[in-house]
Amino acid sequence: MFLDTFVLLSANADSGFLASLNQRLNLGDIIATVVFFTILMLLLKKFAWGPLMGVMNQRAEMIANEIETAEKSRAESQKVLEEQRALLKEAHTDAQSIIENAKKQGEATREDLVQAARAEVSRMKENAALEIVTEKEKAIAAVREEFVSLSIMAASKVLGKEVSEEDNRDLIEQTIVKAGEGR
């Protein structure tokens, strides 16, 4: 009995409090605002902001990666460029030395050739001189021989008798040689 009254009283007091509160305050609106806003925030986080943030982060990451890659490839190309430059320089030096060498070699070859040609010429000259001398001697000998036969022929004609060629040749030749020396 006592308990019942107490419960009733408290229930009355409760409803009285709520009723008086209701006259002053839109408790329902407050609850609805908070609940709606919370639900909206959670839904948006799941369906809109979360994915969007994900994409933006992904993009930021991608851009960072791209920048890094670009930096790397730039450094690499710089390196390659340096290498190429060095190679080019080397090639240039090589070419220069090759040209130098070739020039030197050409010079030497020319010198050699000239030398050889000169030697050849002088050799040929000598040969020619020798030949000329030989020929001259040959010609002189031939002339001498002819002259001897002619002389014998003339003498035999003059003498009217056959002079043995073999007998007199030596004599005549000696005479001619003497005459040649005397000349």
Next chain:
Amino acid sequence: MEHTNPERILFGISYNPANIMMLFVTCLIVFIIAVLATRKMQMKPTGMQNFMEWVMDFVKGIIKNNMDWQTGGRFHVLGITLIMFVFVANMLGLPFSISWDHELWWKSPTADPVITMTLAATVVILTHFYGVKMLGAKGYFKTYFQPMPFLAPLKVIEEFANTLTLGLRLYGNIFAGEILIGLLATLAAGSIGGFVGAIIPALAWQGFSIFIGAIQAFIFVMLTMVYMAHKVSVDH
């Protein structure tokens, strides 16, 4: 045009069905905009995604102005949702308001002090929550005695003042805008001369109200982050 707010009692709690409806409409619109904008996401954003990313960066900028991103990053979602919610809520009452049986049904939900105060109180309670969470109970109570111990009573008053101003600023701006639009609309509906006289101020005031609505949404989020920064960072 005289009108009152509809009042109903459900489960022993009184509520305003118009507010519930408008809150629901606001949530629905914000949700649809956000989901449409982020439906087809690309690395190279186009159209709506661009807009949404701009909003995100905007809120990020607000947060970064007040605290470092390491601390503030967790409030990003709260900030974006708040700015979208408050902005859409501010816009809803602009094109028209609908009353039925002298009860106002369609209006900006933020033109009701209960709703704005609830939002403001939620924000301030959140700041206290994060203050305790991130600085610890000791660090949290220490902030009341900085920079000078004798300022502690002022600090306590400040908390209530913050809540009050945060909520009532938004309410006042939006409510005043709607009242004036309502008056101009009444004038325009009265007579042909009234219509001619009211059309230009009505247009101007609606444009201005859009501006006010955007600014108030920005201020609401800005102040949220300012209060948050006061609670969660030690250097302030």
